[in-house]
Amino acid sequence: MSDAPLIEVKDLGVRLNTSRGPAQAVRGVNFALRRGETLGLVGESGCGKSVTALALMGLLPESAVISGSIRLDGAELIGLPDAAYCKLRGNRISMIFQEPMTALNPMHTIGHQVAEPLRRHTGVSAAEAQLEAIALLDRVGLPDAAKRVDAYPHQFSGGQRQRITVAMALACQPDVLIADEPTTALDVTIQGQILDLIAGLVEERGMSMILISHDLGVIAENVDRMMVMYGGTVVESGATDAVFARMGHPYTQGLFRARPRLGARKGTRLKTIAGTVPELADLPAGCTFADRCAIVEARCRAALPAVVDVGAAHGVRCIRTDVSMGAGGSSA
């Protein structure tokens, strides 16, 4: 298609009303995604990954205040009436959820649930939708799809159910697929299969994908570009290779060091990042990572640092990249 971005997010901000008062869950998120591109969102729990995804889907609670702009093919999505958004969801933007055990309605057959978006958005007959659902279930690798199309979700394993939710999300051939931790709840062996399946389908259908994960390994293997989020802001973004080659933000570096490694000597302690994620309800004024950063300075706490370009389309939201990316700073 053209070079124009399929999805363009500018200065996205989300304020949620929590029991502890308003919380700025997401601020200043910018990215653009072209057709066929894949983007990874990585970060700890509560860093704003899922809120960003829900904002794209228009599924935030009604009390949430959204600012900035989300454009799909040039059309603004923020402020779109719900009826119009319903026509996009499941049709042009789809989402896969974390928990396959609860993402399917226990009262309906899987065939019905996969066929449902088709009937809804494309207006095909029930019989055609059923056939298409069988084909989809077959494509996502559900054994005996035609025989099991009338079975209920409880009759499947977690991995099979996630295959079914993938079939549901892809039923209408969406332009954008948002996968929110699609393998977190699954066995490691199944994780790889599901990710390969999703990657294969994304390539086959020329979709764009936003993959959300807290697992750097998953991100490294599955997406072209990545964004690291912390405390509701994007602290580092760039091509996956470039970011892994030269990590600029102390948080990204900490995240990388904290991953468990195969072959490490027995008794070797896992590295951790000291401290905890700040409460979104009372974020510090300056850099959100300041309280846990090893190279923090007074000016880090003064104001939210601007994004510094450290390479081609590789940005880091840190004012101390000279230190963090200097000798011995990157990886470890």
Added chain:
Amino acid sequence: MSAPLTASAATSAIAPGARPVTGFWRRALRHRSFVLGAVLSLIVLGAALLSLVWTPWSATDIDIASKLRPPSAAHWLGTDVLGRDIVSLLLVGARSTIMVGVIAVGIGLSFGVCLGLIAAARKGWTEELIMRMSDFTFAFPAVLSAIMLAAVAGPGMVTSITAIGIFQIPTFVRVTRGSANAIWAREFVLAARAAGKGSFRITIEHVLPNILSILIVQATIQFALAILAEAALSYLGLGTQPPQPSWGRMLNDAQTLLFQSPMLAVYPGAAIAIAVLGLNLLGDGLRDLLDPRLARER
């Protein structure tokens, strides 16, 4: 994929136990409490239907000369203080009982479930308004609202049905809203929204089927309560009016003769117990049978 598809599609038609409809009756007949409940409920229903075409004696004819007779070939369960045949009274009484129960629960169910579903789907001030209104209604006991209604419309069956029905609405609102809210919080509802469904469709396709079993069980309990409420209202003279027989009236007529003819209280009491027990067992059985997750175990 089309070639293997058609082959396995043919075999899927005879795959056992996968469809809820085909296997339903087979499973139902194996479910003990469902069968027992169904039998007891059918006895009550059968008695009511039978009374439309035949009763051993007229249920309203008074024959003082043969009052308080013990069971005999002519009067199988004897006669009451006015000489009416007990069997005939029980048969016709079943009719009143079922009518009051069905209509009152129907009123409570239809209004209560609609309001409860709206409250859960809309949230915000709509939910507040519905819940506060139902609290308000709930604050008046059925007896009190029946007295108020009777003062306006006059006592009678319609008054008691309406009062019991209105009294049941808040219970259904609460049960519906509570269980619907739990469903709304489930991830498959989020997934359904992500698939582009509006709140009306989600309510009909996802919320309602998932709370149906709870509503069925609640409806059977409410049916039993309606029968008891009708008896209470009849005692106060606000329910079924003489000469129309009802189990509640029989029970209260028997109260003054409790030491003289205790069996007069036992018969309608047993009838009420059979109806209430049957309905509860039926509701329990239906709850199990309607849930596909429990389908395998039974």
